[in-house]
Amino acid sequence: MLPNRTVRETKETKMISHLNVENLEIRYNVNAAEPAITGVNLEIKQGEFVTVIGPSGCGKSTLLHAMGGMLSPSSGGIYLDGIEMARPDPRQAAFVFQDYSLFPWKKVVDNVAMGLRFAGEDKKVALEKARAELGFVGLADKADKYPGELSGGMQQRVAVARALALKPKFLLMDEPFGALDEQTRRSLGQELTQILHDAGQSVVLITHSLEEAIFWADRIVVMKAGPGEISKEIVVDEPWPRSLEFMTTARFDDLRAELFHRIQPTTASEAK
């Protein structure tokens, strides 16, 4: 699938990082009848893949933005290795969004180098690292193209390379494949899970797709609305690397059925 991909060395994990969400509540408006999310407790450790799924408006993006230091807690807090995440820091937690957020007038390599430049990296070093990161996601030969010359799936890989270039402890992905067709979404998902596992990368992925929520997860966090809370955590103990065949197994079907019922707001299982 990615014949020319260069494999980055697995991160040294002298100390395993932990991202802790503690009794988190976020209110966008002090006069609102209920908070966007409340009572959220979650621990994610380095190297873990966690997916978040739930009905529209249950607070998935709110939770992710708070985890990346983009929203201030109304109460509770987010802690990375015990230190409060008070502001965004892409070296700690980097975002990948659905719309790629690439600058069309800049070459692919310059898009990837940009975050490094903002972080104070020397231009030559930033460009070298950007090319290495593009090799890592299988796009070495696209470095001097413009984003508009690439497919949607490739553009999203560029966005991932840009986020990874800063070597973040946690990669926070908000519905990153929502704009892609189903087949691309699946194959890119399989490629990226392998790439990110090779790197020992920790990932939090928000998705509306039941398949993606299962395929990407060591652990699935199910949320419910009104107000947004975690209703269930489900461990997916399928070994890595995972092939698309996993999606054809009875275990996968069982998980899909469980998730389907849990994210229907009116089902009895949701309340358990």
Ligand SMILES: Nc1ncnc2c1ncn2[C@@H]1O[C@H](COP(=O)(O)OP(=O)(O)OP(=O)(O)O)[C@@H](O)[C@H]1O
């Ligand atoms: N900037 C904002 N100002 C005020 N309220 C907001 C803001 N952003 C989100 N909300 C509200 O917070 C709640 C949670 O929204 P959020 O976008 O986190 O949910 P979500 O689960 O990610 O939704 P979706 O799946 O539709 O993207 C919703 O009631 C939403 O209207």
